[in-house]
Amino acid sequence: MTHRVEPAVAALLAASLLAALCVGPLNLPAESVGRVLARLAGLPVEADDRAIAVVSALRLPRAVLAALVGAGLGVGGAVMQGLFRNALADPGILGISGGASLGAVSAIYFGAASFGIWAMPFAGFAGGLLATNVVSRLARTEGRMPVAALLLSGIAVNAFAMAMMGMLVYSSDDRQLRDITVWLLGSLSGASWQRVTLVAPAVALALAALPFLARALDALILGEREAANLGVRVERVKRLAIAVVAMATGAVVSVAGPIGFVGLVVPHVVRLAAGAGHRRLLPLSAGAGAALLAGADTLARVVVAPAELPVGLVTAAIGAPFFALLLLREKARLGA
Amino acid sequence: MIEAMNISVARGGRNLVEGASIRVAAGEFVALVGPNGAGKSTLLRALAGEVACGQGEVRLRGRDVRICAPDWLARNRAMMAQETALAFEMTVRDVVRLGRLPHERACTRAENDAAAGRAMALAGIEAFADRSLSSLSGGERQRVHLARTLAQIGGVAAPLLLLDEPTASLDLAHQREVLGLARRIAAAGAAVVAVVHDLFAATRHCGRIVVMDRGRIVRDGAAQAALDARTLETVFAAHGEWVALSGGGSALLAH
Numbered sequence: 211m212t213h214r215v216e217p218a219v220a221a222l223l224a225a226s227l228l229a230a231l232c233v234g235p236l237n238l239p240a241e242s243v244g245r246v247l248a249r250l251a252g253l254p255v256e257a258d259d260r261a262i263a264v265v266s267a268l269r270l271p272r273a274v275l276a277a278l279v280g281a282g283l284g285v286g287g288a289v290m291q292g293l294f295r296n297a298l299a300d301p302g303i304l305g306i307s308g309g310a311s312l313g314a315v316s317a318i319y320f321g322a323a324s325f326g327i328w329a330m331p332f333a334g335f336a337g338g339l340l341a342t343n344v345v346s347r348l349a350r351t352e353g354r355m356p357v358a359a360l361l362l363s364g365i366a367v368n369a370f371a372m373a374m375m376g377m378l379v380y381s382s383d384d385r386q387l388r389d390i391t392v393w394l395l396g397s398l399s400g401a402s403w404q405r406v407t408l409v410a411p412a413v414a415l416a417l418a419a420l421p422f423l424a425r426a427l428d429a430l431i432l433g434e435r436e437a438a439n440l441g442v443r444v445e446r447v448k449r450l451a452i453a454v455v456a457m458a459t460g461a462v463v464s465v466a467g468p469i470g471f472v473g474l475v476v477p478h479v480v481r482l483a484a485g486a487g488h489r490r491l492l493p494l495s496a497g498a499g500a501a502l503l504a505g506a507d508t509l510a511r512v513v514v515a516p517a518e519l520p521v522g523l524v525t526a527a528i529g530a531p532f533f534a535l536l537l538l539r540e541k542a543r544l545g546a
Numbered sequence: 547m548i549e550a551m552n553i554s555v556a557r558g559g560r561n562l563v564e565g566a567s568i569r570v571a572a573g574e575f576v577a578l579v580g581p582n583g584a585g586k587s588t589l590l591r592a593l594a595g596e597v598a599c600g601q602g603e604v605r606l607r608g609r610d611v612r613i614c615a616p617d618w619l620a621r622n623r624a625m626m627a628q629e630t631a632l633a634f635e636m637t638v639r640d641v642v643r644l645g646r647l648p649h650e651r652a653c654t655r656a657e658n659d660a661a662a663g664r665a666m667a668l669a670g671i672e673a674f675a676d677r678s679l680s681s682l683s684g685g686e687r688q689r690v691h692l693a694r695t696l697a698q699i700g701g702v703a704a705p706l707l708l709l710d711e712p713t714a715s716l717d718l719a720h721q722r723e724v725l726g727l728a729r730r731i732a733a734a735g736a737a738v739v740a741v742v743h744d745l746f747a748a749t750r751h752c753g754r755i756v757v758m759d760r761g762r763i764v765r766d767g768a769a770q771a772a773l774d775a776r777t778l779e780t781v782f783a784a785h786g787e788w789v790a791l792s793g794g795g796s797a798l799l800a801h
Contacts, residue, residue, distance in 0.1 A: 250593045426656030429647055439594065439627075440698070441620025441648040486634035 215484040219497040223277070230273035233508050235516065236264055268500030272401035275409065276507040276521070277500035279466045280476075281399065282413040282458040284499020285420070287473030288480070288492050292427035294357050295452050297481070301459040301473040304360060304452060305341035310463035311394065312371040313337020318389050319378045329409050334464025341367050342456040346449075355448055357434075395468035396522025398507050405465045412461035417496060419454045423447065424487035424488040431486060469522045471529030472499050478536065547572050547737050548593055548706050549625075553602035555588050562588040564761040565602075570739055572704040575732035577748035578713040578741045579773075580758035581782060586741045587628065589758065590708050593739065594625040606706060620648035623706035624698035630691050630715065632679055638690050640674045642666055646696030653701075662693075668727060669693035681775035684715040692724060699736065707731060709740035713747065745786070749773065750797035757781055773798055 231243045238246075245257040246265045286301030293375070294303065302308065313370050317333035326391040348363035349355045379390055405464040429437035434444050459473075477495045484490045503521065506528060548570050555563040563585045570576055575724060578586045591597045593604055595611030604611045605724040611619060611749055624645070632641070635724040642665055653661070660777065666672050668687045700703035709728065713721040715742060721744070729751050732738040742748040748755060748769075757765035759781045765772040778786050786800040 297634070400603050425647060425650065429644055432630055432641075432644065433633075434628055435596065436627065439596065439615065439620065440644065441617035443616055481634060485640070487640060487726060488638055 215480070215490070215494060219480075219501065221496055223497050223501040223504070226501045226508065227273050227277065230243050230276065230508045231269045231366065232267055232510055234264070234269060236260070238264070271406050272398055272507065273402045273504055275401040275406050275448050275465065276504040278409045278413045279462045280472055280499035280501070280503025281470065281496040282409070282416060282462040283469060283472040283500070283503070284322040284480075284495040284497075285413075285492055286455040286459045286462075288477035288488070288495035289423060289427070289455050290428060290473075292423075292488055292491075293448060293479050295430060295433070297478050298474070301455055302368070304364045304525055305345045305371065306338045306456050306459040307463050307468045308368035309344075310334040310338030310460050311468050312341075312375050314393060314464060314467070315375050315378050315390050316391065319382060319386055327402075327404060328408075331405065331461075331464040334365020335370075335460045336461030338463060339456055341371060342452060342460075346439075346452060354445055357448075360448075360452075372425055375389065376413070392520065393445035393467050396469035397510075397520040398466055398523075399520075400465070401519060409461045409465055412457045416454045416458035417493075419450060420488075420492045423451055423454070424439065424492055424525075427451075427488040427492075428486075467520070467522060469503070471533070472502060472525055472527050475529045475536075476502060477534050478533070482536070492528030547704060548604070548606050550589075550593060550604045551602050551708045553589075553592055553599040553604060555592050555597055556600045557588075561600075561761050563592060565761045566761075567602075568593075568756060568766065569739045569761060570706075572735050572737050574754060575729050575738045575758055576740070576754045577752035577753050578739060578746060578756050578758065579743070579748050583760075584758040584781075585761040586758050587710050590625070590710050590739065590741060591764075593706075594623060594708050596618050597624070597640075617648055620698070621702060622706065626691055626695040626712055627706040628710045635678050635680055637676055637705055638671060638679055638682070638693075639666070641679055641690055642671075642675075642693045642697050644698075645694035648698065648703070657701075660760075662697045665693045665697035665700055668696055670723065685717060685720060688712070688715055689720065689724070696731070704735045704737070707736050707738045709738070711741050711743065713742065713744070721747055722795075728742060745773065745782075745798045745800045747797075749788075750791065750795070770796070770799070 228240060232238050232240055242261050243265060245255050246261050248255040249257040249262060250266055252412060283301055290299040290301055290303050291297055300399050313336055314330050314334035317330045322329040322333055345360060345363040348354060349359035379387065382390060426442045429440045431443045438444050476499045477491065480491055480494045480498055484494055507521045510519040510524045513519060521539040550566060550568050552565050553563060554565055555559055565591055571611065578589065580586050584751050592599055595604065598612055602621065606623060643662045645665065649658060666675055667720055669692045671689050671693055674682060674686065679690060682690065699707060703718050712724050716724060724745055728738050728740060733784055755769050757772055757777055764781060765777050778784050782800060784800045786798045788796045789799055
């Protein structure tokens, strides 16, 4: 069964992307979407102008953004779980989500949003990187970053970011309050090709780093000491992993808000299906995260149409019970 | 091949190893014995290049183990720790295959798979190669980690093999098997240093015994000479008798 995971994830991703392009206020048949895609790819195919407009300007950038965000969160979670040797780690563990949220909320509060569409993503991205930088510095002793120290520093920075956000929320006016609240729920409603171009390089960079991380993370399953004995430069791996995850998660949170549970649940589920080996786990987590978020976002657009739900609510509403179910199953298997 | 020169290792202001010098040549199988807290594991870790020496240095094939490239070190010495806890479930085969990590660039996948297979055969764990490590008993798991350690030095000429209590949770038959295996690996050209608590097993299988007490090496030599009556009494607070073994040689019964 473990060998069929890759095709299954690929099929799931294709299906959820197709659904994202077909479903909406204007329902398009798959065949029509196919024509539009072929046309956009420059093939001489007849396609409906309205369908072209809807797909190319609205649904395609949104589907691509959803997939990028999901891939970034999925792979970020898988890397962090490997680094912390703990299935409860998620991409936000090093204060990245907290910092990025504080950055974006500050941008709303101080009206930076009026400086153009790049202001908020930029503030969020900068906040995430700053938070990770602080966490790494706090945790560093004698050139090493013990994971326990990283974890505690991450908690401290996240808590501080929460407190600062609380202050901003507390002193916001009603309109700011609404903007902040909606942003913090996590949403892809602002999707555009510009946002895609903001996130794509960061996620691509993270994916490109995976071959350098996979076997080192495998060795870390045995522990840092064993990994070092196998010739792995553990501290170097930590720095690379943290940099990569900070980039990807910072970019993702800055455009989509803090979307919970994807980074936690996806690697966990993939590990159950395909095993703990990171050469499969990392790319599969990216693919499964992309499929999950593209699917969840489509749901978010249609369940309360003509309004739409924040996708963060959908992922948490699906993710939490699913996670609980997994825990129950594992508990039964471990007999504990 | 491996040489520690007057090394001291301190932790928390206390010297765990103090002024220890030891030299092990290819083909030797050395048992490191001593009471709890004597510094055996720390000395082993210093030989492995895992911990820094506050004083003195350790050289493997003439290279300082704290300065040489980690991947070179990983290809020339392997160390089996007392305990290894996996963060996630893995199959026995995948765990053993991790031992080939330092060789993955130089050898093909098939070569590495074959080396892992040979290591599993040596450790006698082929029967549960595809089982999850967590489903095995403590003794079986210990043999899996032994196999991983052997996989790491598979195909290496005259490697250094360091074993920290490789027989701790093994039954009698497997103790004998593992120490016999270590002896054969030494005979094939490796330098092997093992921490062994059971003096009978140590004297039976190892030609050379190094006795440690309170961080210092107090005796180093052939079994009968190293574990004389005085050493037994002062270091282990024990008495012992040497018994002749039916297959030749003798071993120490301490009580």
